[in-house]
Amino acid sequence: MTTIAIQNRPAIRPYPYSTGSSDASQSLQKLYEDTVASLRKSVTWNYLGGVLVALKETYKECSVDGWDGYGALPITQETYDEAVRFLNAMPSWLPMPEIVPEPNGDIGFEWNFGKNRTLVASVDGTNRITYASLLGTGNKSHGTEVFDGSIPQTLISHISRICP
Numbered sequence: 001m002t003t004i005a006i007q008n009r010p011a012i013r014p015y016p017y018s019t020g021s022s023d024a025s026q027s028l029q030k031l032y033e034d035t036v037a038s039l040r041k042s043v044t045w046n047y048l049g050g051v052l053v054a055l056k057e058t059y060k061e062c063s064v065d066g067w068d069g070y071g072a073l074p075i076t077q078e079t080y081d082e083a084v085r086f087l088n089a090m091p092s093w094l095p096m097p098e099i100v101p102e103p104n105g106d107i108g109f110e111w112n113f114g115k116n117r118t119l120v121a122s123v124d125g126t127n128r129i130t131y132a133s134l135l136g137t138g139n140k141s142h143g144t145e146v147f148d149g150s151i152p153q154t155l156i157s158h159i160s161r162i163c164p
Helices: 023-040 043-061 077-089 153-162
Strands: 098-101 107-112 117-123 128-135 140-146
Touching: 043 077, 043 098, 043 107, 077 107, 077 117, 117 153, 128 153, 140 153
Parallel strands: none
Antiparallel strands: 098 107, 107 117, 117 128, 128 140
């Protein structure tokens, strides 16, 4: 039996952002992604599998103009790819979010733990995360963070704060 230990730290980047363009670089990136995907089939990584499936289904359903019947913009391939990178970057000790397609073409991630304990973060394919949160009675936060392949500490802190 083989065992793998993964550290619980936000800096882990399961799918590092690669700027390589050579055939060798692309082959290595593909090999790395396939290896991580294989690891995710194990019990240890299974928590992410369902969310990735939901994301893919959401993308398929919402990648056309007017997917909501009211003129919503389609979700682009760039936005979907960024959403996959976002989910893969989530620390394993945080709960996985619900996937929420947005009418402006963004993909939202929602953590809802009841009244006044909610966070929604959205990606749009431009390496930017926009978020808004209710962090308990009378406490709100919102903003924009750069997405460089790891989840910004601000979001990790907010999710941890509202998590039961």
